[in-house]
Amino acid sequence: MTQGNSAADSRQGPRLQPFQPPQGDLAILAGSGNPVFAQKIANGLGVRLTPCQAQIFSEGNVFVRILENVRGRDTFIVQGVHQPVNDNFVELLFWIDALKRASAQQITAVIPYFSYAKGDKKDEPRVSIRARVCADAIEAAGADRVLTMDLHSPQIQGFFSVPVDHLYARAVICEHIKSLGIDNLVICSPDAGFAKSAAAFANLLGVPVVIGNKTRPDHSEQAEILEVIGQVAGRNVLMVDDFTITGGSLCSMAEVLKQRGAEDIYAAVSHGVLSKGAADRIQNSVIRKMFMTDTIEAPIEPLCEKMDIISVAPLFAQAIRSIHDRTSVSMLFPDDKQT
Structure with missing residues (x-):
């Protein structure tokens, strides 16, 4: 699957004012799980999607490739972990690894929905705490931080050692x-x-x-x-x-x-x-x-x-802008008492 290089003509949802990155360069990549959502985020930020390619071969292997230079750039890979859950999760890990090996300055895993967050505890004998295993895998692949929305249990943020920005819909x-x-x-x-x-x-x-x-x-x-x-x-x-x-x-x-x-x-x-x-x-x-x-x-x-x-894509766009500009993400929720 090849993602397009330019922003869509018809923009969806409220559009944020374009801005010039204060340091380095911003790169938004769309995994195959959320290409439309990623395009909405890019539209809101006034930037284009970084061209990339994801492909599943006939035997089930997942292949990903970034189609332009991301060395030294602040990168955000938008890839939700939803059905097909395992394919999307493995693809996310491969995107993170590809960005790390391409010398991206910072890698943020943007996970609009994290399905395995439901497996957040050992509530019966001999079961896996799946959310913790996934958190470990995301960190091991090389993610520097995670941006997600409405985890099944907010304490899952503690499963990660890297920073987690938790948005609320x-x-x-x-x-x-x-x-x-x-x-x-x-x-x-x-x-x-x-x-x-x-x-x-x-x-x-x-x-x-x-x-x-x-x-x-x-x-x-x-x-x-x-x-x-x-x-x-x-x-x-x-x-x-x-x-x-x-x-x-x-x-x-x-x-x-x-x-x-x-x-x-x-x-x-x-x-x-x-x-x-x-x-x-x-x-x-x-x-x-x-x-x-x-x-x-x-x-x-x-x-x-x-x-x-x-659509919550404008909210994700604002959060990405805040992360990139090194400003507070929590300021997006001034009236919310549970953030």
Whole structure:
């Protein structure tokens, strides 16, 4: 797969003012997992994508090549770890290694969605802590820092020895929700584990929060909703989560909320992983609208009419500018109390 050399004519999302790098040169590379997302980032920064090539041979081997000089440059490889997860992850490692061997000055792995972040603990006997193994591999390949969004558990940043810039989609999502003018709104966390993040959503929107109680008996990705803690009768509800795979938990939660007297029910997730059948499940549910970011740009199945995409590429562009200019990334979230 060969990435284009020039910026697209039609720019998507808000465009940042072009700038002259204060030191060295900036290079944005697009892995095969996120070429459109990388182009949006380059558009926002007013730069072109650095030409590069990724190819999978017939026996499954991955080959990557950078098509111009990156010696001494501040480089950012945009490559999410989503389906096909293992192919995308191995490709990320090879890009990092290629940049290191090409004498790039600094290598930042830009991972819009880090799938293996779900494997963040040893919660049963004889299992791997997959997120830690991946963090070690990224560092061993030669990454100098990592830029990612909405890790399943923020403490995964501690698995890395290199700096990790952790972005949050909620500020962008909340701005979109505000533009819709939904009255009498309450935020709903699907479980206690996401309650703190849900409270941050509620703080940004100035609305109350309720918490769901769910159990997941096995690895089937299907959770059972047991109860909702808080009042939702007569309220419009926005369910929030970091990602959804099958959509089952959100649809089950929506049914419980309806039984408790909720009015219109919305859902918002940072990463729409969406396995086979998820789009139909959402379309046939009581959820009125579901909002997702564009961190995963090639879902397994087409999206349904109820799904809206909100771009976070401008936020990544601002973060890359801050990293390159050696300024604070946290200043991008002045009103967010959980950053």
